[in-house]
Amino acid sequence: MLHQTPTTQTTHGGNVWLHANPKKLKNGSFLDFSSNVNPLGPPKKALRALRESLWRITYYPEPNSQTLREAIAEKNPGIEPGNIVVGNGATELIFLHAHALLREGDQALTPTPTFTEYRRAAEAAGCRVKSIPIGPQWKLKADTILEGVEPNTKIIYLCNPNNPTGKATPKEEMLKMLEDAEERGVYTVVDESFMDMVDGEKRYSTLTLVEQFERLFVVKSLTKIFCLPGLRLGYGAGSKPIADEVMRVKPPWNVNCLAQEAVKEALKDRRYLLKTRETLRRERRHLFEALSKTTRLKVYDSDVNFFLADARETGYTSQALKLKLLKHNILIRDCGDFEGLDPYFIRISIRSRAENDALIKALRKIAGG
Ligand SMILES: Cc1ncc(COP(=O)(O)O)c(C=O)c1O
Numbered sequence: 001m002l003h004q005t006p007t008t009q010t011t012h013g014g015n016v017w018l019h020a021n022p023k024k025l026k027n028g029s030f031l032d033f034s035s036n037v038n039p040l041g042p043p044k045k046a047l048r049a050l051r052e053s054l055w056r057i058t059y060y061p062e063p064n065s066q067t068l069r070e071a072i073a074e075k076n077p078g079i080e081p082g083n084i085v086v087g088n089g090a091t092e093l094i095f096l097h098a099h100a101l102l103r104e105g106d107q108a109l110t111p112t113p114t115f116t117e118y119r120r121a122a123e124a125a126g127c128r129v130k131s132i133p134i135g136p137q138w139k140l141k142a143d144t145i146l147e148g149v150e151p152n153t154k155i156i157y158l159c160n161p162n163n164p165t166g167k168a169t170p171k172e173e174m175l176k177m178l179e180d181a182e183e184r185g186v187y188t189v190v191d192e193s194f195m196d197m198v199d200g201e202k203r204y205s206t207l208t209l210v211e212q213f214e215r216l217f218v219v220k221s222l223t224k225i226f227c228l229p230g231l232r233l234g235y236g237a238g239s240k241p242i243a244d245e246v247m248r249v250k251p252p253w254n255v256n257c258l259a260q261e262a263v264k265e266a267l268k269d270r271r272y273l274l275k276t277r278e279t280l281r282r283e284r285r286h287l288f289e290a291l292s293k294t295t296r297l298k299v300y301d302s303d304v305n306f307f308l309a310d311a312r313e314t315g316y317t318s319q320a321l322k323l324k325l326l327k328h329n330i331l332i333r334d335c336g337d338f339e340g341l342d343p344y345f346i347r348i349s350i351r352s353r354a355e356n357d358a359l360i361k362a363l364r365k366i367a368g369g
Helices: 022-027 044-052 054-058 066-075 089-101 117-124 142-147 171-184 240-249 258-268 270-294 318-326 351-369
Strands: 084-087 107-112 126-133 151-161 185-190 216-221 234-238 305-308 345-349
Touching: 022 044, 044 054, 044 107, 044 216, 044 258, 054 171, 054 258, 066 258, 084 089, 084 240, 089 117, 089 185, 089 216, 089 234, 089 240, 107 117, 107 142, 117 151, 142 171, 151 171, 171 185, 216 240, 258 318, 270 305, 270 351, 318 345
Parallel strands: 107 126, 107 151, 151 185, 185 216
Antiparallel strands: 084 234, 216 234, 305 345
C-alpha cells in the first residue's frame, strides 16, 4: 500500500508533560509506562559525570563527539571511530541518513507496525513510503520484505528488536535481507535501539557487520539503555563511505558536552548492563504472567523491556484504557496510531517490581478477568 499523504506529525510514548504535573513526576507518584527506558534509571556513574561536567558548558563541545566515538569503537570490536556518527538521539541519525542518501522519487520500504520516524525521515527527504505488514505473529520474515522490493526501492528500514512488537529477529533472517539488498544496491537501516535489553544479543545484532555490508547503517539509541531520554544520545555505524555521507550533512556540535561526558562514563559500567538484563528477565516474566492470568489483556511475549498488548477483550479501546489508567496516575502508550494496528493495541514498558505491581493492581481493577 502506497501512502500519498505525508506524515507531518507523529505521537510517541513518554510525553508526560501533556499528562502529568511535574511535581508528581519528580516525587515518583506518576508512573510512565509509555516510554521504553531502562527500569533501573540512569547509571550512577553517568549522573556523577553530569554533575562534574557542568563547568564544560561554557565551552563548545567536541564538534563530532570524537572521544565518544573512540569509546564506542573500543566497546565494539569490528567497528572503528571512522565508522561511527554520534547524534542527538537515534532519531537525529535516522533523519540525517535519509537526508544524505535519499532523493525525490525514491521509494522506501518499512515493515509495519514499526517505529514511525523511518516514514517521516524518508518522506522529509522526498521519498514515497511503501508499507509491508509483518502479519499477526509479528515476525519479520526476509521473504515477505524482499518480495516488496521494486526497481525504485532505495532503502529498507528494519527495526530489530521491533518497536512496538518487542520481537527480535534472528541474525540469519537479517543477513538474508542485508545480502539481497546489497546485491540490488538498496540501502538498509537497522535500528538496534533496544538490542542491549535482549538476552544473547549476539544472535541478533548486525552492528559489527558494517564493513561487510557497504550499504548498511546500524542505528542505536543510548537514551533507552541508559535511561537518559531527556539528555538525548544515539549513534549510527556504517561502512566508511556511508558514515562519511551522514557526517557530511551533520551539523557541528549536534551533541552537547553533558550528554557526551555522561555516556562515556555509562559505557564503562558493565555491571549496570548485567543488572539490567537480570532485572528485565525477572520483571518480564512477572508482568507477563500477572497481566495474562489476571486481566483480560492479550499480552504478546517480548524479548525486550516492553510488551504489546491487545485490549479488545477488556471492552475498552486503547484510548479509553489509557484515560482510565491516567486516573491512577499511570500513563501507557495508546498504539492506535501505529500503522498496522487497530485502536485496541497498547504498549506497556517494564518498570521496577513495586511500579509493575501498581500497574497490575490498577489493570485488575479496570479489566480484571
Ligand atoms: C526503535 C526506536 N528507535 C529510536 C527511538 C528514538 O531514540 P532516541 O531517543 O535516541 O532518539 C525510539 C524511541 O522510541 C525507538 O523506539
